[in-house]
Amino acid sequence: MLDLGEVDRSDDRPPYRQIAGLLRERIKLGRLTPGEQLPSESELIQHFGVARMTVRQAVQELRGEGLVVAEHGKGVFVRSAPPVRRLASDRFARRHREQGKSAFLVEAEAAGHTPVVDQVRVTNETVPSELAERLHLGMDDRVIVRARRYLADGVPVEIATSYIPETIARGTAITEVNSGPGGIYARIEEAGHELKHFTEEVSSRMPTPDERKVLQIGAGVPVLTLLRTAYDMDEVPVEVCDTVKVSHAYVLEYDVPAQ
Amino acid sequence: MLDLGEVDRSDDRPPYRQIAGLLRERIKLGRLTPGEQLPSESELIQHFGVARMTVRQAVQELRGEGLVVAEHGKGVFVRSAPPVRRLASDRFARRHREQGKSAFLVEAEAAGHTPVVDQVRVTNETVPSELAERLHLGMDDRVIVRARRYLADGVPVEIATSYIPETIARGTAITEVNSGPGGIYARIEEAGHELKHFTEEVSSRMPTPDERKVLQIGAGVPVLTLLRTAYDMDEVPVEVCDTVKVSHAYVLEYDVPAQ
DNA sequence: ACCTTGAACTTGTCTAGAGGACTAGAGCAC
DNA sequence: GTGCTCTAGTCCTCTAGACAAGTTCAAGGT
Numbered sequence: 001m002l003d004l005g006e007v008d009r010s011d012d013r014p015p016y017r018q019i020a021g022l023l024r025e026r027i028k029l030g031r032l033t034p035g036e037q038l039p040s041e042s043e044l045i046q047h048f049g050v051a052r053m054t055v056r057q058a059v060q061e062l063r064g065e066g067l068v069v070a071e072h073g074k075g076v077f078v079r080s081a082p083p084v085r086r087l088a089s090d091r092f093a094r095r096h097r098e099q100g101k102s103a104f105l106v107e108a109e110a111a112g113h114t115p116v117v118d119q120v121r122v123t124n125e126t127v128p129s130e131l132a133e134r135l136h137l138g139m140d141d142r143v144i145v146r147a148r149r150y151l152a153d154g155v156p157v158e159i160a161t162s163y164i165p166e167t168i169a170r171g172t173a174i175t176e177v178n179s180g181p182g183g184i185y186a187r188i189e190e191a192g193h194e195l196k197h198f199t200e201e202v203s204s205r206m207p208t209p210d211e212r213k214v215l216q217i218g219a220g221v222p223v224l225t226l227l228r229t230a231y232d233m234d235e236v237p238v239e240v241c242d243t244v245k246v247s248h249a250y251v252l253e254y255d256v257p258a259q
Numbered sequence: 260m261l262d263l264g265e266v267d268r269s270d271d272r273p274p275y276r277q278i279a280g281l282l283r284e285r286i287k288l289g290r291l292t293p294g295e296q297l298p299s300e301s302e303l304i305q306h307f308g309v310a311r312m313t314v315r316q317a318v319q320e321l322r323g324e325g326l327v328v329a330e331h332g333k334g335v336f337v338r339s340a341p342p343v344r345r346l347a348s349d350r351f352a353r354r355h356r357e358q359g360k361s362a363f364l365v366e367a368e369a370a371g372h373t374p375v376v377d378q379v380r381v382t383n384e385t386v387p388s389e390l391a392e393r394l395h396l397g398m399d400d401r402v403i404v405r406a407r408r409y410l411a412d413g414v415p416v417e418i419a420t421s422y423i424p425e426t427i428a429r430g431t432a433i434t435e436v437n438s439g440p441g442g443i444y445a446r447i448e449e450a451g452h453e454l455k456h457f458t459e460e461v462s463s464r465m466p467t468p469d470e471r472k473v474l475q476i477g478a479g480v481p482v483l484t485l486l487r488t489a490y491d492m493d494e495v496p497v498e499v500c501d502t503v504k505v506s507h508a509y510v511l512e513y514d515v516p517a518q
Numbered sequence: 519a520c521c522t523t524g525a526a527c528t529t530g531t532c533t534a535g536a537g538g539a540c541t542a543g544a545g546c547a548c
Numbered sequence: 549g550t551g552c553t554c555t556a557g558t559c560c561t562c563t564a565g566a567c568a569a570g571t572t573c574a575a576g577g578t
Contacts, residue, residue: 222464222481224462248464252462254459258454
């Protein structure tokens with residue numbers, strides 16, 4: 001049986017916070033493992049000798065942190081944490097492309113996960129207005145849009161949408177669902193745009209309902225958003241990639257010179 | 260007077276959600292403006308004809324979304340959105356330090372915000388075990404811990420905690436609350452450790468209750484975490500800085516070479 | 519073999535009330 | 549004016565109970 005500790009009435013923290021703290025501690029220490037069911041409300045009431053609203057307030061706090069998920073009629077469960085992956089800053093090294101590997105595959109394998117790309121959609125659209133400036137395009141110019149989902153060990157971890165100017169992608173495998181070895185960056189370089197550098201804009205927010213569905217995450221789990229722009233040797237933007245990552249599946253690593 | 264509408268008992272949404280929806284609508288439509296006070300609990304009870312816990316549950320929902328902020332003894336107020344700050348990757352350029360400005364001050368001013376540093380605490384502790392390896396320190400080595408809060412235009416946007424090995428900080432203004440012009444990086448360089456580069460590890464998660472309080476955000480607002488390690492010319496780590504940023508207040512910009 | 523029913527569990531929502539803690543302002547004493 | 553107390557208003561926490569709704573499973577009927 002799980003040892004839960006007791007509420008200390010002389011503590012200056014209110015009981016519901018203490019209870020939340022005790023449960024949080026058990027989760028962090030691994031006494032309650034991912035997927036495991038928390039004691040039911042009745043059990044917590046019995047154990048701590050408090051009213052129902054008090055234990056509910058405690059559980060509410062953990063739900064707000066995304067640590068647990070309540071399922072009506074079933075119980076409250078510890079959220080199962082997907083695998084953590086690190087994105088090293090050399091993830092676009094040319095040697096990987098020359099080996100025919102895309103960035104995601106390289107990293108997932110390095111982290112010991114089985115990578116899968118999923119739900120690939122390739123379309124030809126007019127450039128979204130908020131991206132036109134980044135791609136140095138006019139309002140009516142067309143782009144190839146490549147949307148896909150990434151999974152690690154079968155768990156969805158990221159959705160990504162790339163936008164490549166049609167003038168660059170035309171006649172290459174970029175317009176195909178299977179973009180060939182080394183991914184679209186290899187195709188872009190073959191098209192005469194040797195890559196010089198990328199800029200990345202990182203932020204974080206709560207997912208939209210659609211994103212929750214595709215990424216199979218519950219309410220209370222934030223996402224990392226990363227907007228990457230790729231430039232060739234002439235500083236011409238050749239691709240913008242909009243990615244939405246499950247927050248706890250990623251740690252982004254960057255190296256910044258002190259100058 | 261604010262027109263709030265009524266609860267529809269035939270609606271399939273529970274009353275507390277309807278009330279939350281009505282208030283949310285008034286906020287989005289600008290009928291309740293940032294900084295403005297919501298009707299008090301008593302007024303909401305009177306108006307909607309429900310119990311106290313019901314209106315509290317409605318307000319709780321809005322707090323969770325970060326739309327409103329409750330202040331004990333004063334009231335509930337519409338949250339004023341903190342300004343977005345873009346952190347470019349040249350924010351540690353030496354020319355800024357030579358002008359006597361720390362990174363936060365430079366950037367906030369450049370973006371047209373009024374920066375304030377707040378709640379500065381300086382202590383001498385043994386190095387936290389999870390940071391010992393990053394700082395190349397043993398379990399019992401001591402570090403100077405500098406914790407502080409940053410505000411832009413009066414709104415909390417970030418809390419940061421720096422860890423500097425005592426061997427480096429000893430005898431410098433790093434151990435003082437006021438670390439002098441150019442911030443601690445200027446002091447570290449004066450101590451003979453010219454900075455070469457930084458690594459940053461970016462992730463995102465839900466805030467802890469403590470962080471929610473200090474940053475004045477609701478339970479539904481995620482935070483960006485950034486763990487920065489500074490290295491000198493000999494690749495010796497001279498500082499680790501653990502920052503927690505309000506997600507919607509920041510966009511982190513990085514430049515990555517294609518190699 | 520299949521389905522229905524119902525009991526026993528879970529969490530979700532709501533009511534009605536209590537005391538506590540914090541804030542701001544009015545009034546008073548110095 | 550300054551500092552104090554008092555008070556009314558605010559949100560915070562907790563209690564005790566009620567009914568609703570979703571899940572699971574076993575007993576019983578077909």
